[in-house]
Amino acid sequence: MQLDNPVINFLNKMTDLILLNLLFLVCCIPVVTIGPALTAMYYVNLRSIRYGDGYVVRTFFRAFRESFKQSFAAGLMTMAVGILFGFDFWFWQNVDFGAFSTMMIVVSGCFAFLCFIVAIWLFPLIAKTKNSMKTQLKNAAAMAVGHFFPYTIVCVVILIGTGYMAYTSLAADVILLLIGFSLVSYILSFFFYKVFAKYMEEEPVGEDDPLYGDPKEAWKE
Secondary structure, eight states: OOOSOHHHHHHHHHHHHHHHHHHHHHHTTTSTTHHHHHHHHHHHHHHHHHHOOOOHHHHHHHHHHHTHHHHHHHHHHHHHHHHHHHHHHHHHHHSOOTHHHHHHHHHHHHHHHHHHHHHHHHHHHHHHOOOOHHHHHHHHHHHHHHTIIIIIHHHHHHHHHHHHHHHHOHHHHHHIIIIIHHHHHHHHHHHHHHHHHHHEEOOOOOTTOTTOSOSSOEEOO
């Protein structure tokens, strides 16, 4: 039951986000499960935007379980690509080929940025739809580029800004550990939801349990 008191609603939302943040951090402890944890967090937030707040723990672990295989593979792939680009940057910065090294750093930076924005959209898409990995990657790339202004660029600014604050401020680190990951995910989910609504037909859900309809939505024909 949704209360009309905005203060109570705000406090309930903050409590849910703190709990969601804790679940995300705990499920990230093995490191290799970051992908499933991130997908489950987006799943909870995307459904919260449409249906309102509900059973955070049950919803999180349902999404974690049902999307585990694909999101686990996506997480490992994303980490592998990140490590590859990290080595690439290190190599060209430490090998003196003059202008060629500079050019390769710029080229690598462009490809790294492209992979970054695709990854931004990939995990929310896995949370939202059932498709093959190839299709998920294709759709993530299409949305990242097709909605670059304003959605992708805003998401990039938010994520980079959050990372910068975490790097430079101890207080920001504390906030991030308390509620930051889930809060940023919740904010980004508004942008993702707005774009997804253009491509997907959302399944109706029962009034008695609004968070437990079909967890995956259908693409519009």
